[in-house]
Amino acid sequence: MQLQSTSYDLTDSADIQEFFHSRGWTDGFPIVPPTPELVQNCLEWVGMSADQLIGVEPVKERAIVVEKLAINAIMAGCLPVHFPIVVAAWNAMLQPQFLLHGATASTGGCAVLSILNGPIRLEIEAKAEFDVLGNGARATSVIGRALRLGLINILNVSPGAIDRSTLGHPGKISYCFAEDEEGTNWQSLAQSRGIPEQVSAITVVASGAPRQIMNEWTSVPEEILDTYVAEIRANMLNYSIWAGDYVIVIPKQHRDYLEAAGWSKADVAQYIYENARVKRSEWGQVGKQAVVRDKGDVTYNALMEPKNLLVLAAGGPAGGFGAIIPPWLGTKSRAVTMAIGACVNCES
Amino acid sequence: MSLQVLNPTSEEVIEERSLAKRLSTLEGATVGFISNGKEGTDRFFSSLTGVLYEQFSVAEVVLTTKSNYSAPADQTLIDEARDWHAVVTGVGD
Numbered sequence: 001m002q003l004q005s006t007s008y009d010l011t012d013s014a015d016i017q018e019f020f021h022s023r024g025w026t027d028g029f030p031i032v033p034p035t036p037e038l039v040q041n042c043l044e045w046v047g048m049s050a051d052q053l054i055g056v057e058p059v060k061e062r063a064i065v066v067e068k069l070a071i072n073a074i075m076a077g078c079l080p081v082h083f084p085i086v087v088a089a090w091n092a093m094l095q096p097q098f099l100l101h102g103a104t105a106s107t108g109g110c111a112v113l114s115i116l117n118g119p120i121r122l123e124i125e126a127k128a129e130f131d132v133l134g135n136g137a138r139a140t141s142v143i144g145r146a147l148r149l150g151l152i153n154i155l156n157v158s159p160g161a162i163d164r165s166t167l168g169h170p171g172k173i174s175y176c177f178a179e180d181e182e183g184t185n186w187q188s189l190a191q192s193r194g195i196p197e198q199v200s201a202i203t204v205v206a207s208g209a210p211r212q213i214m215n216e217w218t219s220v221p222e223e224i225l226d227t228y229v230a231e232i233r234a235n236m237l238n239y240s241i242w243a244g245d246y247v248i249v250i251p252k253q254h255r256d257y258l259e260a261a262g263w264s265k266a267d268v269a270q271y272i273y274e275n276a277r278v279k280r281s282e283w284g285q286v287g288k289q290a291v292v293r294d295k296g297d298v299t300y301n302a303l304m305e306p307k308n309l310l311v312l313a314a315g316g317p318a319g320g321f322g323a324i325i326p327p328w329l330g331t332k333s334r335a336v337t338m339a340i341g342a343c344v345n346c347e348s
Numbered sequence: 349m350s351l352q353v354l355n356p357t358s359e360e361v362i363e364e365r366s367l368a369k370r371l372s373t374l375e376g377a378t379v380g381f382i383s384n385g386k387e388g389t390d391r392f393f394s395s396l397t398g399v400l401y402e403q404f405s406v407a408e409v410v411l412t413t414k415s416n417y418s419a420p421a422d423q424t425l426i427d428e429a430r431d432w433h434a435v436v437t438g439v440g441d
Contacts, residue, residue: 005354016353025356033353059420062358071356102418153356332418 003036003050003067020075025153027145027173031075042070045080046087054087055094057155059101064090068154069146076146081124082139084340085202086146089114092204092338093147099333103206104157108240109165109172110328112147113207113247115312116140116178117190118200120340128180130316133210133249133323136177144174169209177314183252184313186265192311193337203337205245205310206328211235216320219257225271228324232276232302235326237286241278243304244327245335248272251315251322269306276302310335374404377433381409382425384417384439396436 010016016033020026032038043050043066050067057064066087073086093100093112103110116126124139135141151157159165165172181188190201211234215227228248250258250268258268281296283289303309315321327333371377379400383389393411400406410432414421417439421429429435 003354004359005356006359007352007354009350009352011350016351019353020356033351034356035352036354039354062360068356068358071354075356099416099418102416106418149356154358156358329418332416 003039005067005071007036024158025149026075027148027152029173031149032077034071034074038074039067039070041080042073042078042083043067046084048087054090057094057100058096060155062155064094064154069150072150072153073142073146076149077138077142078146079142082143082146085116085120085124085143085200086150088202088338088340089143089147089204090150092202092336095336095338097334098204098206098336100155101162103328103333104151104155105162105164106328107164107166108208108329109168110206110208111169111171111175112151113171113205113325114144114147114176115189115203115205115247115310116143116176116200117181117188117195117203118340119198120200121178121181126178128178128314129183132177132180132314132316140176140178141174144171144176147176148172148174171207171209175207179312180252180314183317184255185259186255186311186313189310189312190337192265192307193335195337195339200340201337202340203310203335205247205325205335206333207247208235208239208326208328210249210323210325212321212323214321216253221258221261221263221267222271224254224257224320225268226275228322229272229275231324232272232326233278235324236276236278236300236302237282237288239326240329241280241283241300242330243301243308244330244332245308245310246272246276246302246327247310247312247325249312249314249323249325251319252313252317253320254322255313265311266306268311269303269309272309273301273303273306304331371434374400374406374434376405376407378408378410378431379406379434379436380429380432381411382421382429382435382437383411383413384437385413385415386417386439389413389438393436 048066052066054064126139127137157163195201213227213231280298283292381393397409
């Protein structure tokens with residue numbers, strides 16, 4: 001299958017960068033020139049033809065085909081080995097419950113967080129230790145960027161165009177990380193969401209920016225988790241009170257205490273489900289008295305059910321620093337987990 | 349030496365659609381409002397409803413709300429709108 005995209009002959013590296021920047025085709029950083037050869041390498045790696053349809057974004061009714069995903073992945077710095085993950089992430093984002101248009105257009109400013117599980121992490125060296133939420137691994141940096149560039153270029157999710165975020169956050173440049181499955185005895189996130197062991201998967205979540213917490217002064221599970229709960233409660237009051245899919249990132253220092261005490265991920269989720277709650281009257285303490293009205297005694301849960309907490313083992317080996325990653329807005333968008341290499345609605 | 353590079357955008361040709369025929373008058377018309385569901389639409393659309401009855405003599409105003417303000421309107425709502433002469437839709441935040 002021939003590539004269908006319009007091609008341009010450009011003379012040198014500086015020309016190429018300015019050509020792409022001037023057309024609004026980048027995130028502001030330099031891109032890898034998407035040549036036909038590099039794009040074909042990605043297509044061959046996944047065994048897909050250029051025109052294979054991954055899905056249709058329902059609001060714009062726009063077809064998402066593999067060739068365009070590959071072009072944007074190359075621009076982001078992806079290697080062919082990264083490309084199956086990009087395809088799986090788009091598959092996940094196009095599931096109706098993810099509500100891609102809303103999650104990418106909202107003034108709320110969330111980004112698409114993608115979380116990697118399974119053997120493919122090791123193949124691509126997607127480390128999940130030092131700086132896991134930052135620049136911890138080349139693979140996760142370029143995969144997250146590939147998703148954002150695809151949104152910008154294929155769906156016009158550019159600032160001020162489809163993307164109407166008031167503030168946005170740095171995750172809009174790249175927001176992908178892996179779970180440290182080797183550093184924990186806990187079940188992986190993907191397994192807890194129904195993916196078989198040894199199958200690689202990606203989970204996409206419409207997420208706000210990480211909110212870091214610190215507690216290095218206790219080994220008691222409840223006390224450690226109370227700090228995470230406090231941050232979730234703060235998010236409920238200061239940002240959005242509505243229940244949704246929260247992610248919490250638990251570093252090794254905290255995990256060691258929790259696991260030694262026999263706490264599983266399910267136990268963590270149950271504790272946070274029971275304690276991450278606020279009364280509407282508490283809005284009065286953060287300047288939102290005007291919307292308390294006559295519902296001050298109503299209690300709001302951060303989680304509809306314990307399973308709505310996505311518990312992740314990740315982070316460097318030392319330090320009592322964890323994070324909560326709040327949902328975009330309540331249950332408007334749901335986290336979606338997709339096996340990598342799976343074919344959704346494909347013709348055999 | 350030159351390098352061949354590819355266009356990363358959709359390049360899908362967007363089908364041109366024309367606007368619905370304009371009404372010559374609102375008198376006697378049924379006008380529907382589709383709220384996105386945010387609180388700000390309540391007072392705004394309520395105020396516009398009064399203007400439509402008092403200044404434009406519409407026959408009926410139908411107030412509806414989307415089930416999810418970040419998603420397209422449900423098909424049942426779209427079907428209901430086919431019976432209206434005019435629709436007002438917008439964001440209230």
